[in-house]
Amino acid sequence: MPDNPYAIEATDLTVAYQEKPVLWDVDLRVPPATLMAIVGPNGAGKTTLIKAILGLIRPAAGQVLIYNKPYAEQRRLVGYVPQRGSVDWDFPTNVLDVVMMGRYRSLGWLRRPGSRERALALEALEKVGMAPFADRQISQLSGGQQQRVFLARALVQDAQIYFMDEPFQGVDATTERAIVALLHALRQAGKTVVVVHHDLQTVPEYFDWVTLLNVRRIASGPVAEVFTEQNLRLAYGGRIAFLSRSPHADAEEPPTPDLPMPSPTRREEPYGYPESAA
Amino acid sequence: MSPAQVEIQLIAAITAAACALPGVFLILRRMAMMSDAISHTVLLGIVVGFFITKDLTSPYLVLGAALTGVLTVSLVELVHRTRLVREDAAVGLVFPALFSIAVLLISRYAGDVHLDTDAVLLGELAFAPFNRFAPFGSDIGPIALYLMGGILLINLFFISLFYKELKLATFDAGLAASLGFAPWLIHYGLMALVSITAVGAFDTVGSVLVVALMVAPPMSAYLLTDRLSRMIALSVAIGVVNAILGYWLAHLLDASIAGSMASMAGITFGVIYLLAPERGLVALARRRARQRWEFAMTMLAIHLFNHEGLPEASQENREEHLSQEVRWAPDFAARVVSRTVEQGWVQRQEGSLNLTELGRQRAKQAIAG
Secondary structure, rough: OOOOOOOOOEEEEEEOOOOOEEEEEEEEOOOOOEEEEEEOOOOOOOOHHHHHHHHOOOOOEEEEEEEEEHHHHHHHHHEEEEHHOOOOOOOOEEEEHHHHHHHHHHOOOOOOOOEEEEEEEHHHHHHHHHHHHHHOEEOOOOOOHHHHHHHHHHHHHOEEEEEEEEOOOOOHHHHHHHOOOOHHHHHHOOOEEEEEEEOHHHHHHHHOOEEEEEEEEEEEEEEEHHHHHHHHHHHHHHOOOOOOOOOHHHHHHHOOOOOOOOHHHHHHHOOOOOOOOO | OHHHHHHHHHHHHHHHHHEEEEEEEHOOOOOHHHHHHHHHHHHHHHHHHHHHHHHHOOOHHHHHHHHHHHHHHHHHHHHHHOOOHHHHHEEEEHHHHHHHHHHHHHHHOOOOOOOOOOHHHHOOHHHHHHHHHHOOOOOOOOOOHHHHHHHHHHHHHHHHHHHHHHHHHHHHHHHHHOOOHHHHHHHHHHHHHHHHHHHHHHHHHHHHHHHHHHHHHHHHHHHHOOOOHHHHHHHHHHHHHHHHHHHHHHHHHHHHHHHHHHHHHHHHHHHHHOOHHHHHHHHHHHHHHHHHHHHHHHHHHHHHHHHHHOHHHHOEEEHHHHHHHOOOOOHHHHHHHHHHHOOOOOOEEEEEEEEEEEHHHHHHHHHHO
């Protein structure tokens, strides 16, 4: 569509709980085949933004276009990977069954999953390295394995745009690598992926676009342009203990000496900055 | 067995099966106590329905009950959503409110009708065969049998038709919503099923004990299986067995049938809670004990491995040393050593302990993680 080249276009998105605004007038434009991170401090409204775009929360104002049409018409193009902790992992079901749930939309009401759905689910499990666990009860999975099951479930949706809520949260290194590989494969296939992300240091490495959020949108665009120290300061306020020394940030703005730089050994820390309680 | 006895058992079994079906989803949605609330508040629907139709056997009573069930759940959610009241407290506020309105209405306007509070709370299965269903002048069985049978069929129909949707909305409501499956519709549909089931069970087991039939068999089944479909089938089977055993317990004790059925449901759950093969308390305790031994044996192997071949080995790798240095009680140390010897991890040689090749491998594996 020449007049609107964006995969996702949200305008004036505002969400409030009671009278407290959680998202203030957020505009977002994401081109196709982009890996975009949403970063921001706790309570910045990252999850809320995703949920508002997906219509899981009713926004007080604003609209969302997916490939130039209202979200409601384009629902089938969108896949969602909720936070791992949002479901009960003691639910009596197995891995293959959970992955097949990703096919339920194309099945519609009443129709049951069959051999085709099984085959697609197994294929997706193969892609995330979880095929040997197909018959495993979900309560027996580790956190990283749970996350990969969720990703496989998103893959079988065969969506054009994916929203993932903290897929890297508390996963092991193997899973982190598997997720990154998967993200790149998705981009290769022309898909757009929006990821709520916590680790600032890996943003330039994993993503090509980034949105900095703190109730309002601080900045959104290519990592090289907007992932700057100044923007990070705006988003995180005075709460940054140390910042990623990314080549992009350096190119934009030389690091100020009074900010302690991360040592490479801190990489295994889940977060790039100390979190205050949400 | 007399025909009445057979009929009573049939009604009891069908009631138990009908309750177990929606009960499975209540358990999985962590809404077990909502069944208690609904089973009481449906009384309001029955009373209002009765005032409108003037007929206690009218099918509109069931409709009224289903609506009150849905109303109960919506009110609870409404009160909870203000964030001033927690969900459990919201249940505790809404359910007595609706129930008390029903009790007031009955005591004020319907004192002379069969709607008395004892029958509501406890039901009386023993009298069920006296109310006959005779549509064309020919007696074809007790009304309760047809009423509960109908409700069982409705539950079976909806749960098998919307099995996939119920599973999805119960496991991951967020995904269900994003896939366009209207989880709220499924939610209220399920609550409507719970409500009509509670109404049907009123006559037979009463509004208190119906909770036992909705919660205990599904909870027992939950401890026995990892598959939702099997959990449903097992819940129904356990419910039916409880009902029939309960009947005979009541016969033996000359006591309330509903009370005996609920007791059997409780006893069955207790037994399964203790003895379930994987998740029962006994299995858990056994597993923990085994892990404790395995841990101790591995610890011993690592200890021996670390000192192996070093000058102090003759000092360190002795059984007496374990109780002094590793701080194991002497008899525990002795048992750990003899277990590792039995397993072929360790050999005793003149009081000192030496790792075998197998034991060395175990130690290395454990260290490597």
